Amino acid sequence: MAKKQYKEEKDPLHRGRFQAQGKSLEESVKWERNTPLTVKEGKRLLNKLRDKLTNSDLKIRESAFSKQNLNIDRIFKNGGIDIGKMRKNYSKSFEPGIKERVDIEIFLGKAFIRQE
């Protein structure tokens, strides 16, 4: 089955990104679209970021990825995040060590909601 693609759209209403950073690492996966990101899609994107990392980069960030996964579950249980309401970004970082981290940032719209 072909993997679902996340097309970048003009003036998207929903935007955000996952980032994995470190001493010599800077990887990210973003979404820019006109429909809110569902929890399922969000988790798929987080896995996409995982897949971009080498085994050693992943190993040191494994706990941070797990925490982000739990964080997404928690957001979902509470209905999701809506940036539009407050006009403030949403951001959460987990760092397994100095200089290594996995971030999630929501800049616009809604994310981690139930399938609409």
Add this chain to the structure above:
Amino acid sequence: MKRIDKYLKYENFLTNKKSYLSCEKLWKESIESILPKNKHHEEWIINQYINETIDMDGNPIYSVWIPELKYALRIIQIERNLNAQIFNIWINDTEYENEPVKELVISVQLYRETIKETTKIVKTFFSSKLTQEKIDSLHKKYEKKWEQEKVSYVIKYIKKDVGIIMFKRLKNYELNQIDPKNFKEYSINIEDDILGNIYFINDSLENRFSKLHNSLNNLNNVLTVKCQWDFEKMSNYPKNKRTDDYAKEIFRQYGNSHNYFISLLSKVNKIEEETEEFKELMKSIIQK
């Protein structure tokens, strides 16, 4: 005289709402007093869900930004613990409504010193004077401090004579294990009086007694029922009757059973010598 740790009471901030709100207030007051006076600032990050529940996880505990400067600050407060760094900072190139924003992120365990460090660094950041060199030097400083804290924790356990339990607990550190070299260095700095109780073995025991290990491995192959049987066979049967591969190999190497005996005896003697050395080492550790 040792200073009273007045922030210890906030240790339970993740489970106690009152403590959490006190921490929020503490950061708000500490930071807002040092922000540029003539610039408008506002909250930067939401930590609230669609159902209006506020996430009281300290991530972030406080955030602010100055729209005019496009500079933002996010402070993450983590529980006091040895599995996480005491103080960590980084710059995140982010955005707000499509405009680039420079965000300083500080992840911190609450201590008098880390509050002081945070306010100092925030002040530098908002006056555009924070350099990568400064960030690197802070990483170095707190990496060292973190290591020292872990060593100090381990030493406390050694003092209680529960070394074995302690090392099991150390597994919790996983990726953040103590470097043995640092352990020696820092333990000298921390508490001289207990150094006499610590025995440092620079190599691993496995390396140091590798010959013993190899000899035992060799004997592993020899001291089997099969070998006994082979051996009897070797000494009683003519060469052309020996069909077993193992016996063939022994004869290829040693020529006859007498040489094989001599070789075995020499291996046993070596093991005895190394065992003695090992016993001496263990004795000296226990006596200390």
